[in-house]
Amino acid sequence: MSTTIVISNQKGGVAKTTTCLSLGACLAEMQQNVLLIDLDPQAHLTISLGLNPETLRRAVDDVLLGYTSLISVSRESPVPGMDIVPASRMLTVLDKVLYGRPGYQFHLKKELEALGEELYNFILIDCPPSLGTLTLNGLVAADVLIIPVQCDYYAAQSLYHFIKMVRQVKEKMNPRLVYRVLVTMYDRRNKICRIIHEQMQRGLNNVLFNTVIEVDTRLRECPAFSQPVTIYAPSTRGSRQYRALARELMDNAG
Secondary structure (H helix, E strand, C coil): CCCEEEECCCCCCHHHHHHHHHHHHHHCCCCCCCEEECCCCCCCCHHHCCCCCCCCCCHHHHCCCCCHHHHHHHHECCCEEEEECCCCCCCHHHHHHCCCCCHHHHHHHHHHHHHHHCCCCCCCCCCCCCHHHHHHHHHHHHHHHEEEECCHHHHHHHHHHHHHHHHHHHHHHHCCEEEEEEEEEEEEECHHHHHHHHHHHHHHHHHHHEEEEEEEEEHHHHHHHHCCHHHCCCCHHHHHHHHHHHHHHHHHHC
């Protein structure tokens, strides 16, 4: 049985793509078959694995428009056991095109159901930093939502508004959706970081991951080499912490 995880937050710059790539690679290390799906028009996940969104013949937009299937668009990545459904720049206009179609929010869910449960243990979806048609497709298709968030004042405020909208999606379109909050880019030297993290631990204790992802320059560097941090810098803090996140996720799933 496969588990579909969407990684989303309305606020940009909170390590959504880094989390999708790094967590996927860690799960693959644990002998899990993983599929990454890039729903972000910026295509950073696609670029991070060495693909050029400008030259792709087929991408996830073709799947959402019903022209082809997920399996026909998926490609092997440099990570054994991890495939990717890439994004092209067409996603920029697809957001408006989908909105005019009946049942647009269920397109990805139907494609995942057609894919079946046997091919992949985990499907990870990277979403744009907005609650448009693409993110909505991800939320409706997912079993679990991971919300990466920094420990700063504005990010914390945005988080609570985003959670309210997620609860509405859960109530109206996807009752099985469970959300979890992941602290990213944490700087233990920063007093405000520590204070806000403590507030999150009190207010979000039942949904907050125990694992915290700290600031690590290797996490910023690895996309330039088309590798996840587990391959680019396997012994660094970022690698260790994302492996801990994968173990925590697997333990909770079990």
